[in-house]
Amino acid sequence: MERKTNVAEIKRLILEKKESADTYHALTRFLISKGVARSIAEKITLDFSQDGCELSGLKECLVKQIHTAGELSFPKRLALVGPTGVGKTTTLLKLADYYRRQHKTVEIVALDQEKCGALAQLQRYADEWGIALHETLDQAQGDLVLIDTTGCNFYQQGRVDQLGEQLFAGDSVEILLTLSAATKDVDLYGAIHQFSPLQPKSLAFTKLDETLASGVMINVSAKTDLPIRYIAYGYPLPGEIQLADPYVITHKILTECNNSEFNSIRYLTLSD
Numbered sequence: 106m107e108r109k110t111n112v113a114e115i116k117r118l119i120l121e122k123k124e125s126a127d128t129y130h131a132l133t134r135f136l137i138s139k140g141v142a143r144s145i146a147e148k149i150t151l152d153f154s155q156d157g158c159e160l161s162g163l164k165e166c167l168v169k170q171i172h173t174a175g176e177l178s179f180p181k182r183l184a185l186v187g188p189t190g191v192g193k194t195t196t197l198l199k200l201a202d203y204y205r206r207q208h209k210t211v212e213i214v215a216l217d218q219e220k221c222g223a224l225a226q227l228q229r230y231a232d233e234w235g236i237a238l239h240e241t242l243d244q245a246q247g248d249l250v251l252i253d254t255t256g257c258n259f260y261q262q263g264r265v266d267q268l269g270e271q272l273f274a275g276d277s278v279e280i281l282l283t284l285s286a287a288t289k290d291v292d293l294y295g296a297i298h299q300f301s302p303l304q305p306k307s308l309a310f311t312k313l314d315e316t317l318a319s320g321v322m323i324n325v326s327a328k329t330d331l332p333i334r335y336i337a338y339g340y341p342l343p344g345e346i347q348l349a350d351p352y353v354i355t356h357k358i359l360t361e362c363n364n365s366e367f368n369s370i371r372y373l374t375l376s377d
């Protein structure tokens with residue numbers, strides 16, 4: 106029968122000073138079960154063992170792998186682009202609320218004219234918060250102009266170029282590539298590759314509440330150059346949005362979803 110490992114077991118092994126294959130194996134398997142790619146999990150485990158297997162050092166071994174972007178500079182025109190349904194519009198509204206609470210002047214541009222109801226949703230919150238909503242880029246101004254874009258099937262020829270033409274017609278716009286943490290690694294890399302002509306500066310990860318494998322964020326950080334700027338979770342609005350912090354992400358990976366029910370689900374991915 107598959108032996109179940111979790112962070113409690115790893116702690117026990119370390120505290121018993123079992124600096125043996127058992128501890129390394131348990132840690133590697135635990136990280137893989139959290140969505141961390143095998144090669145990266147093994148690297149973290151090696152790093153951990155070279156640091157003397159101190160439990161306090163484990164966090165640092167993960168933190169080192171996560172690249173974050175820090176706060177935006179203002180004024181900024183920020184377009185949320187990404188695959189369909191990942192939470193671009195929702196995250197835009199979370200950001201509008203987050204920054205208006207910090208007394209930034211925020212305006213919204215609704216470029217998604219395709220999705221039924223998208224404009225009405227934005228209008229509702231713009232009215233509630235008393236912020237301007239535009240349907241084109243040229244009129245928008247303020248500390249932060251947030252631009253909602255149409256979801257893009259990035260594997261479909263021409264879709265990303267079309268979006269680029271729409272976004273780069275006017276003043277300079279910074280691209281925030283928005284991705285769901287509940288997406289397979291290969292499609293996360295696919296999105297990063299396919300959207301690269303738009304030269305995104307940073308990433309927002311959404312739907313952290315809808316995955317047991319938030320370790321994919323480590324994979325993306327380790328394998329691509331794009332730093333993570335925001336993490337978002339929860340619905341309905343206001344939900345939760347935070348500037349990405351490697352310690353917070355590490356804490357989530359190590360400690361969340363470790364109860365027995367979630368462990369049984371996650372460990373299905375490890376059993377043959």
Ligand SMILES: Nc1nc2c(ncn2[C@@H]2O[C@H](COP(=O)(O)OP(=O)(O)OP(=O)(O)O)[C@@H](O)[C@H]2O)c(=O)[nH]1
Nearest residue numbers: 189190191192193194195256311312337338339340
């Ligand atoms: N649980 C959870 N649901 C979310 C989150 N963000 C968005 N959603 C939900 O995901 C669905 C899609 O969200 P949207 O914000 O419309 O996504 P989008 O990327 O704008 O979608 P398109 O414009 O159609 O490409 C909605 O049902 C949202 O409520 C999140 O962080 N957690």
Ligand SMILES: [Mg+2]
Nearest residue numbers: 193194217223
């Ligand atoms: Mg949308």
